[in-house]
Every structure is written in structure tokens, then in C-alpha cells.
Amino acid sequence: MSKVLIITGGSKGIGRATAQRFSEAYYRVVNLSRKPIDLAGAQQIPVDMLEQDWLAGCQSALLDAVADAEQVVLVHNAARQDGDTVADLEGDAFRDVLQINLVAPQELNRLLIPHLPEGSAILYVGSTLAEKAVSGCASYIASKHGLVGLMRSTVQDLAGRGIHSACVCPGFTDTEMLRGHINNDPEVIAAITANVSHQRLIDPDEIARCLQFCAENPVISGSVIHANLGQIER
Numbered sequence: 001m002s003k004v005l006i007i008t009g010g011s012k013g014i015g016r017a018t019a020q021r022f023s024e025a026y027y028r029v030v031n032l033s034r035k036p037i038d039l040a041g042a043q044q045i046p047v048d049m050l051e052q053d054w055l056a057g058c059q060s061a062l063l064d065a066v067a068d069a070e071q072v073v074l075v076h077n078a079a080r081q082d083g084d085t086v087a088d089l090e091g092d093a094f095r096d097v098l099q100i101n102l103v104a105p106q107e108l109n110r111l112l113i114p115h116l117p118e119g120s121a122i123l124y125v126g127s128t129l130a131e132k133a134v135s136g137c138a139s140y141i142a143s144k145h146g147l148v149g150l151m152r153s154t155v156q157d158l159a160g161r162g163i164h165s166a167c168v169c170p171g172f173t174d175t176e177m178l179r180g181h182i183n184n185d186p187e188v189i190a191a192i193t194a195n196v197s198h199q200r201l202i203d204p205d206e207i208a209r210c211l212q213f214c215a216e217n218p219v220i221s222g223s224v225i226h227a228n229l230g231q232i233e234r
């Protein structure tokens with residue numbers, strides 16, 4: 001059986017771990033990101049999803065990649081997290097974050113959905129901040145809430161097609177995005193892990209395993225899956 005993983009943001013972090021896990025499960029991996037993915041056998045499609053016409057140059061490569069597939073798993077993973085608040089967020093900066101985190105996934109959906117065979121899956125990587133807010137990352141939070149809406153619409157609009165969808169919402173995962181956001185400050189990491197019931201950061205492969213489970217189990221379709229090791233609310 002020919003299984004294909006199309007993933008965005010597979011060059012590092014959760015995306016890289018997911019690409020590796022699916023590769024080990026005999027999926028052909030196709031990655032879209034600016035930097036290349038370091039994974040034997042993976043096909044790299046270099047894109048900057050911030051650019052308005054980012055999809056134009058890679059449409060035919062993507063359609064070729066799914067042409068003979070018996071199952072396609074499309075994972076919308078790439079994202080950008082800026083520090084901003086509703087008091088200072090400017091329109092252009094907001095549009096940029098929405099373009100990468102929310103519009104680009106829909107542009108990929110529109111291209112690929114007509115070519116997805118029955119048994120395929122469209123998975124979204126959300127965040128704990130897809131269903132709640134904290135101060136200081138308004139654009140990211142709005143984009144992640146929007147992604148849950150896109151997942152729910154995916155389920156409704158593709159009813160009868162045999163394609164399932166879910167949104168996996170990671171908690172604090174040990175990646176460049178997290179460490180960059182907190183300036184790799186050990187005190188902040190200690191404060192974060194004190195609010196996690198397992199008192200540690202999540203390994204990216206734990207999220208990858210969750211995505212693989214979702215890909216292989218259509219019964220979860222429509223779910224928002226909180227993969228956060230139990231965040232303690234105070």
C-alpha cells in the first residue's frame with residue numbers, strides 16, 4: 001500500500017519528529033518548509049508560506065506526490081508565534097501570522113482535497129492556546145482558535161468522503177519554538193513544568209505518536225485532542 005505524509009514545518013521540532021515517525025511506519029514523506037528536512041528519503045518542497053503565491057510554484061510537485069497514493073495524511077503543523085497583545089497588534093503583523101498559521105493550511109486543503117483517496121486524514125496541530133488564552137500572544141491565539149474551526153468545518157464539509165480530521169493540541173513541548181519564546185530561560189522552564197502534572201516538558205515524539213494514532217483511527221474524527229501532560233489550572 002502506498003501511504004504518503006504531507007507535512008508542513010517538518011524541518012524541526014514536532015514536525016521533524018512526526019516526519020520520522022511516519023517514515024518508520026512506511027509512509028513516503030513530503031515536507032514543506034523554508035529549511036530542508038534532514039531525513040533520509042524525504043522529499044523536500046522549499047516554501048515560505050508567508051509569501052502570497054507560495055503554493056503556485058509547488059502545486060504540480062504536490063499533486064504528483066499524491067497521484068498514486070492509497071492513503072494521504074496531511075498534517076498542518078508549521079506555525080509562527082509572535083509576542084503581541086490586542087492593545088498593540090497591527091493589521092499587517094496579524095495578517096502575517098494568520099497567513100502562515102491559518103490561511104496556508106486552507107490553501108493546501110483546497111489544492112489537495114479533490115485528490116485525497118478514501119481513508120485519508122487531515123490533521124491540524126493546534127495548541128493548548130486553541131481553546132484558552134494567556135496574555136502576550138494574541139495573533140497566535142486567534143490563529144489557533146481559528147484552526148479548530150477549520151478542523152470542525154473539515155469534518156462537516158467532507159462528510160461522506162471517508163476522510164477524517166482532528167486537531168492535536170500540544171502543551172509545552174521541547175522545541176525551538178518554545179525555547180525561543182521564553183529565551184531559553186531555565187527559570188521559566190522550571191515555572192512551566194511546575195504547572196504540568198508530570199512536571200516535565202513534552203518530547204516532540206510524544207506529539208508525533210499522537211498524530212500517528214489520529215491518522216490511523218478515524219473514530220477520533222472531529223476531536224480536539226489535548227496532548228499536554230495535564231496542565232494544572234490555578
Ligand SMILES: NC(=O)c1ccc[n+]([C@@H]2O[C@H](COP(=O)([O-])OP(=O)(O)OC[C@H]3O[C@@H](n4cnc5c(N)ncnc54)[C@H](OP(=O)(O)O)[C@@H]3O)[C@@H](O)[C@H]2O)c1
Nearest residue numbers: 009011013014033034035048049078079127172173175177
Ligand atoms: N513547542 C510547543 O510548546 C508547542 C505548543 C503548542 C503548540 N505547538 C504547535 O506545534 C507546531 C510545531 O511547533 P514546534 O514547536 O515544533 O515549532 P518549531 O520548532 O519552531 O518549528 C516550526 C516549523 O514551522 C515551519 N515554518 C515556520 N514559518 C514558516 C514559513 N513561513 N513557511 C514555511 N514553514 C514555516 C518551520 O520551518 P522553517 O523554519 O524551515 O521554515 C518549522 O519547521 C506549531 O503549530 C505550534 O504552534 C507547539
